[in-house]
Structure formats: C-alpha cells, structure tokens
Amino acid sequence: MTSDNPTATEGKSVDAAFSSPDTAIIVPTHNSAQILRSCLASIQAQTTPCILVVVDNGSTDDTVAIAREFADIVLQVGPERSAQRNAGAAATNAPTIGFIDSDMVLPPNVAREASEAIRAGATAVVVPERTLGEGFWADVRAYERTFYQGSDAIEAPRFFSRVGFDAAGGFDEAMTGGEDWDLGIRIAEHGTQVRIQPVILHH
Numbered sequence: 483m484t485s486d487n488p489t490a491t492e493g494k495s496v497d498a499a500f501s502s503p504d505t506a507i508i509v510p511t512h513n514s515a516q517i518l519r520s521c522l523a524s525i526q527a528q529t530t531p532c533i534l535v536v537v538d539n540g541s542t543d544d545t546v547a548i549a550r551e552f553a554d555i556v557l558q559v560g561p562e563r564s565a566q567r568n569a570g571a572a573a574t575n576a577p578t579i580g581f582i583d584s585d586m587v588l589p590p591n592v593a594r595e596a597s598e599a600i601r602a603g604a605t606a607v608v609v610p611e612r613t614l615g616e617g618f619w620a621d622v623r624a625y626e627r628t629f630y631q632g633s634d635a636i637e638a639p640r641f642f643s644r645v646g647f648d649a650a651g652g653f654d655e656a657m658t659g660g661e662d663w664d665l666g667i668r669i670a671e672h673g674t675q676v677r678i679q680p681v682i683l684h685h
Contacts, residue, residue: 503531505578505597505641508570509553510537510563514584515544517685522552524587530594533574537566564653564661571647577601580641581662586611587683595678596641605646605673606639606666611682638662639675640682646672 507525511518525534536549539560549556559569571579578600580593596607639662650669653661666675 506533506574506576507580508535510566511584512539513541513543517585528593535570537570564655568652577644585685589680592680600643604676606675607641608677609640611684638666
C-alpha cells in the first residue's frame with residue numbers, strides 16, 4: 483500500500499484526526515462540486531460522530547471550498563481513487579473506516595450501524611445501495627442493480643475494521659477499476675463480512 487505524500491489543506495480541524503469518534507468516513511473527490519454538498523451534509527448528519535476526510539485529486543471547480551465547509555480533514559492526493567482512499571484512511575486512527583463516493587447520500591444511521599457491526603466482530607460491512615437519477619440510462623442502471631442486491635459476490639463492502647483493512651493492505655493502488663471488489667475479496671481472509679439494513683442513495 484503506497485500513496486503519494488498527501489498535502490493537507492484546511493478543514494474544520496486537523497486535530498480531529500485523533501479525537502474521540504470511532505468512525506472515519508473517507509470521500510475521494512475530483513471536480514465534484516455539483517454533487518458534493520449533499521453527500522457531505524449527509525455524513526455530517528450521522529447519528530454517531532464521524533471524522534470526515536475529503537481527499538481531493540486536483541479539482542479545478544469549487545470542490546475543495548465545499549469540502550472545507552464540512553470536512554475535518556481535506557487532503558490533496560492522486561492519481562487515482564485507491565491512493566486517495568488509502569491516504570484518507572492513514573489520516574486517522576479510527577477503528578472503523580468507511581469509504582463513500584461523492585455522488586452518494588447516506589441515511590443518518592449508516593455510520594452507527596456499521597460501527598456497531600465492527601465492534602461486534604465484523605471485519606467488513608456491506609451497505610445496500612439504490613440508484614437514483616433521471617432519464618433512460620439512470621433507469622437502466624437502477625434496474626440492473628435490482629438483480630444483484632443482496633449478493634455477497636457482487637456488492638462490495640463500504641466499511642471496514644481498521645485491523646482488517648491494515649491486514650489486507652488497503653486498496654491496491656495499481657488498480658483503476660474493480661478496486662472495491664478486490665479489497666472485499668482480500669479482506670475476507672481476515673474476518674467476516676456482514677450486511678446492514680440502511681440503504682445508500684447513489685446518484
């Protein structure tokens with residue numbers, strides 16, 4: 483697991499990386515200004531305190547400015563999502579780590595239920611997703627997702643125990659696609675995977 487040296491920019495508080503919340507949520511971004519605010523607001527509204535880390539990859543729009551409004555830590559890391567996610571995880575010592583895309587919106591109890599599952603012994607937690615959008619292709623994508631909801635072979639975990647994540651070596655930074663499933667397969671060697679009920683809205 484290797485990353486470019488992350489460059490920290492101002493968030494709410496860099497010291498929050500080592501404060502009390504048990505859960506850190508990492509959001510990789512690149513020119514995500516149009517969709518980012520609703521994502522970060524949903525993380526900030528979780529019923530359990532979370533450390534919010536946004537890891538940007540050279541955005542040229544207002545992504546970083548929006549991130550600074552919400553995030554505890556904002557980093558600049560590239561070149562791909564795997565490196566961004568690994569750098570975000572390394573920025574905290576939280577025992578539960580979640581990875582959420584910038585086009586997702588979380589119901590308020592996701593972090594709490596995922597953290598409870600990790601504390602109960604799970605190594606990885608799958609959160610069901612529902613596709614939202616307008617137009618034909620959005621409808622096709624939503625229909626496609628109904629075929630594999632509930633399948634451990636297809637749905638990739640979003641939350642991990644720190645111990646399991648580190649033991650598996652984090653995301654493979656040589657991969658630019660399929661890295662979610664790759665980590666899910668590798669981390670299965672280090673513990674159990676469970677599924678929780680709240681549904682992520684994926685725009």
